[in-house]
Amino acid sequence: MVRVVQAYRFALDPTGCQGAVLASHCGAVRVAFNWGLAQVRANLAQREAERSYGIPEDRLTPALSWSMPALRKRWNQVKDEVAPWWAGNSKEAYACGLARLADALSNWRDSKSGKRKGPKMGFPRFKTKRRTARSVRFTTGTIRLDGHAHVVLPVLGRIKTHEPVTKLARLLAGGGARIASATVRWQEGRWHVSFTVHTERPQGSPARPDTVIGVDLGIKTLAVFSDGRPPVANPRHLTTALRKLRRLSRAVSRKRGPDRRTRQRPSQRWLRANAARNRAEHRVAALRRDGIHKLTTSLARTYGTIVVEDLHVAGMIRNRRLARAVSDAGFGEIRRQLTYKTTWHGGRLLVADRWFPSSKTCSSCGAVKTKLPLRVRTYVCEGCGLSMDRDENAALNLASLVERTVAGSGPETRNGRGADHKTPPGGAGGRETSTPHRAPAARIRRGPSPAPGESLRILETQ
Numbered sequence: 001m002v003r004v005v006q007a008y009r010f011a012l013d014p015t016g017c018q019g020a021v022l023a024s025h026c027g028a029v030r031v032a033f034n035w036g037l038a039q040v041r042a043n044l045a046q047r048e049a050e051r052s053y054g055i056p057e058d059r060l061t062p063a064l065s066w067s068m069p070a071l072r073k074r075w076n077q078v079k080d081e082v083a084p085w086w087a088g089n090s091k092e093a094y095a096c097g098l099a100r101l102a103d104a105l106s107n108w109r110d111s112k113s114g115k116r117k118g119p120k121m122g123f124p125r126f127k128t129k130r131r132t133a134r135s136v137r138f139t140t141g142t143i144r145l146d147g148h149a150h151v152v153l154p155v156l157g158r159i160k161t162h163e164p165v166t167k168l169a170r171l172l173a174g175g176g177a178r179i180a181s182a183t184v185r186w187q188e189g190r191w192h193v194s195f196t197v198h199t200e201r202p203q204g205s206p207a208r209p210d211t212v213i214g215v216d217l218g219i220k221t222l223a224v225f226s227d228g229r230p231p232v233a234n235p236r237h238l239t240t241a242l243r244k245l246r247r248l249s250r251a252v253s254r255k256r257g258p259d260r261r262t263r264q265r266p267s268q269r270w271l272r273a274n275a276a277r278n279r280a281e282h283r284v285a286a287l288r289r290d291g292i293h294k295l296t297t298s299l300a301r302t303y304g305t306i307v308v309e310d311l312h313v314a315g316m317i318r319n320r321r322l323a324r325a326v327s328d329a330g331f332g333e334i335r336r337q338l339t340y341k342t343t344w345h346g347g348r349l350l351v352a353d354r355w356f357p358s359s360k361t362c363s364s365c366g367a368v369k370t371k372l373p374l375r376v377r378t379y380v381c382e383g384c385g386l387s388m389d390r391d392e393n394a395a396l397n398l399a400s401l402v403e404r405t406v407a408g409s410g411p412e413t414r415n416g417r418g419a420d421h422k423t424p425p426g427g428a429g430g431r432e433t434s435t436p437h438r439a440p441a442a443r444i445r446r447g448p449s450p451a452p453g454e455s456l457r458i459l460e461t462q
């Protein structure tokens with residue numbers, strides 16, 4: 001058995017009254033967050049002003065603690081004055097807002113000191129009613145399922161779900177799982193509850209544990225496989241829906257919408273038209289999510305080893321000609337799902353280095369072309385005369401890369417790695433660069449955070 005933390009999300013059908021209470025809780029999260037942030041900012045400003053008057057460091061107003069317990073303690077002292085209506089919501093709502101503030105502050109501090117990787121975090125900003133996503137998290141109190149179509153949450157009580165919760169209910173009844181928290185969110189025009197569940201999954205094994213499959217992801221065809229499995233066409237849900245979305249958007253813009261400057265309230269017709277447009281957008285997201293889940297589940301259940309390319313999705317999205325198509329295809333999500341689903345099913349996901357020339361290499365003789373423009377859809381090898389679909393060739397290269405690598409695997413060495421892998425001028429567009437590549441180094445390194453420069457890395461092993 002493997003211990004995992006898994007989320008179960010269900011759409012809710014709250015009554016009108018319950019919907020209002022949910023909205024109130026989300027508002028309470030925002031109020032607590034903003035209150036805490038105002039305290040922190042006032043404290044920082046006070047100390048800064050005192051410093052400018054030349055007051056020595058040890059005689060300044062004491063710094064406010066940014067920790068969650070300290071913030072909550074202070075909130076409990078003043079909540080009767082700051083928010084006399086506080087008893088209308090669960091205390092979890094205020095705790096949730098303060099916990100998010102404490103996280104935001106510590107993220108900012110760690111990012112500033114270099115402890116936190118990734119893009120620089122800004123100092124937390126006040127949450128506005130309009131821009132802030134509505135969500136609230138419950139960690140204590142009564143959180144459970146009731147029957148097959150209801151959930152029970154603190155203060156809110158019993159809420160009907162839009163879909164059956166049978167699967168999770170059975171798991172909980174059997175003692176195989178425990179709910180750690182519940183988060184209620186307004187998403188895609190509906191309230192949803194997401195349970196964070198600690199559970200154990202049986203250590204399964206893929207149907208064909210010894211097989212290796214190379215998966216070439218692309219926009220023309222979503223996924224091409226190395227083993228002759230029929231390719232998955234790119235469904236392009238957004239592209240298909242664009243005509244309809246444009247028509248619905250025009251309908252919205254012809255009606256009297258809200259205007260903040262004149263405080264004009266939207267008309268009923270505008271609200272209806274806007275809801276129709278939103279529904280069409282949510283449908284695109286739902287179709288995409290469904291297709292990707294089916295693809296990744298099927299792959300993870302079947303194959304022992306899955307090899308994909310390390311696509312530079314963030315870079316491709318920066319290219320405005322590719323951005324929409326890439327986002328619509330959902331490459332990043334496919335990779336993310338394959339990562340955890342291969343772990344669940346006892347397989348492994350291998351990620352070929354971003355600079356591995358999967359498209360430019362001949363899958364038959366190993367010759368590497370220096371150039372292969374994207375418009376060339378058929379790979380023709382001058383060396384051995386091979387002629388095959390470009391993506392199929394790439395998928396074969398990905399699959400054979402692992403055979404070569406794993407066959408010669410052993411304790412890897414650090415010396416003699418590939419050339420330097422700096423981003424070429426013009427940015428890493430996710431497409432291969434036109435610089436000649438070395439043949440892939442037959443070397444792997446186990447572990448979650450491999451050094452850059454290997455042709456292949458094992459993301460997940462059982």
Ligand SMILES: [Zn+2]
Nearest residue numbers: 362365381384
């Ligand atoms: Zn060849």
